[in-house]
Amino acid sequence: MSESPSPAYLHGFSPVEQARLMKQARLAESTLFSRVDYTGARRVLEVGSGVGAQTEILLRRFPDIHVTCVDLNPLQLEAARRNLAQMPWYRDRYELHQADATNLPFEPRSFDAAFLCWVLEHVPSPQRVLNEVRRVLAPGSPVYVTEVMNSSFLLHPYSPNVWRYWMAFNDFQYDNGGDPFVGAKLGNLLLAGGYQDVRTEIKTFHFDNREPGRRKTMIAFWEELLLSASDQLLDAGRVTPDVVEGMRREMNDVQNDPNAVFFYAFVQASATVY
Numbered sequence: 001m002s003e004s005p006s007p008a009y010l011h012g013f014s015p016v017e018q019a020r021l022m023k024q025a026r027l028a029e030s031t032l033f034s035r036v037d038y039t040g041a042r043r044v045l046e047v048g049s050g051v052g053a054q055t056e057i058l059l060r061r062f063p064d065i066h067v068t069c070v071d072l073n074p075l076q077l078e079a080a081r082r083n084l085a086q087m088p089w090y091r092d093r094y095e096l097h098q099a100d101a102t103n104l105p106f107e108p109r110s111f112d113a114a115f116l117c118w119v120l121e122h123v124p125s126p127q128r129v130l131n132e133v134r135r136v137l138a139p140g141s142p143v144y145v146t147e148v149m150n151s152s153f154l155l156h157p158y159s160p161n162v163w164r165y166w167m168a169f170n171d172f173q174y175d176n177g178g179d180p181f182v183g184a185k186l187g188n189l190l191l192a193g194g195y196q197d198v199r200t201e202i203k204t205f206h207f208d209n210r211e212p213g214r215r216k217t218m219i220a221f222w223e224e225l226l227l228s229a230s231d232q233l234l235d236a237g238r239v240t241p242d243v244v245e246g247m248r249r250e251m252n253d254v255q256n257d258p259n260a261v262f263f264y265a266f267v268q269a270s271a272t273v274y
């Protein structure tokens with residue numbers, strides 16, 4: 001398992017992937033933000049801010065906050081700069097820093113809230129990140145951490161190539177020092193990091209015949225998510241072109257199936273620093 005702070009990044013940093021992150025944030029917004037509350041906070045630290053997709057949502061939903069974004073990758077920061085510049089009314093309310101989440105360039109108590117979303121799954125030591133985040137937070141700071149729980153994924157009708165691909169996707173991430181199952185571990189990680197008031201909530205995307213439109217949108221998005229790793233998985237010999245082709249065909253079939261079911265659960269933890 002790699003000890004480097006940035007293991008092979010499964011999704012890559014292409015413009016297609018950067019657009020996917022924007023779409024993903026909006027698709028998940030109502031589910032992901034339903035309980036996020038930064039009332040009283042002013043200086044929010046966003047770790048692993050990517051292309052600024054969640055930053056835009058944070059700035060829009062919480063008009064009193066200033067967001068300090070940290071990401072390791074300069075291409076992501078460049079895209080974030082471009083994306084956020086399209087909303088000039090936010091100009092003075094955010095700043096972007098290139099830094100490793102395990103070694104933040106900030107003094108203790110620099111912030112009074114933190115937001116982490118889909119980043120701990122990509123780091124070799126989520127504990128080190130959470131310890132470091134706690135170091136730079138002032139007492140009373142709320143923290144929200146949202147993470148994947150990839151064993152929860154289910155698609156109906158049964159789609160064998162999708163499962164083969166999904167296993168390879170998760171194995172690859174795990175073998176490269178990430179953790180596609182980190183969601184279930186957030187409670188332990190936060191407790192071990194000295195956080196208090198630790199709570200976890202299981203959030204679900206469960207789409208069936210009750211919401212055919214949203215189901216279709218989600219399945220199409222999910223195919224993009226899977227494809228974001230296809231070059232890496234093919235290069236690493238983790239999947240064959242046949243499996244990729246089969247996965248695409250099955251995703252298309254499920255998307256058009258009148259009785260399809262899409263299910264995925266993820267975990268959002270909240271905690272306070274004292």
Ligand SMILES: C[S@@+](CC[C@H](N)C(=O)[O-])C[C@H]1O[C@@H](n2cnc3c(N)ncnc32)[C@H](O)[C@@H]1O
Nearest residue numbers: 048049050053071072073076100101117118119
């Ligand atoms: C899947 S993206 C999520 C971006 C954003 N939070 C969102 O929800 O759209 C994960 C981001 O974490 C960043 N990242 C990975 N390891 C990191 C580290 N050690 N320190 C800071 N950022 C890191 C990656 O560069 C990438 O932009």
